[in-house]
Amino acid sequence: MGKSSVETNHGEELTLTVDDRGRVTLPKEVRDRLGIESNDEIPATLIGSVLEVNPKPNSKLETASAGSTPSGGTP
Numbered sequence: 001m002g003k004s005s006v007e008t009n010h011g012e013e014l015t016l017t018v019d020d021r022g023r024v025t026l027p028k029e030v031r032d033r034l035g036i037e038s039n040d041e042i043p044a045t046l047i048g049s050v051l052e053v054n055p056k057p058n059s060k061l062e063t064a065s066a067g068s069t070p071s072g073g074t075p
Contacts, residue, residue: 014030035055035057042055
């Protein structure tokens with residue numbers, strides 16, 4: 001259901017689609033990177049018009065470091 005992914009200065013911007021029952025499906029690549037599995041409960045916070053999703057870290061979670069890029073690439 002994810003339509004596109006765009007790299008920005010603040011991370012990846014995704015366009016997701018809401019189905020007729022109000023559900024949003026996270027693309028498999030995103031679930032894999034965040035270690036999200038079926039039936040996981042994912043905490044979220046609504047701040048104004050922004051929904052911030054905060055999956056709990058687990059052993060599969062891909063770590064990130066501010067200002068660095070994978071494999072020593074150029075930012």
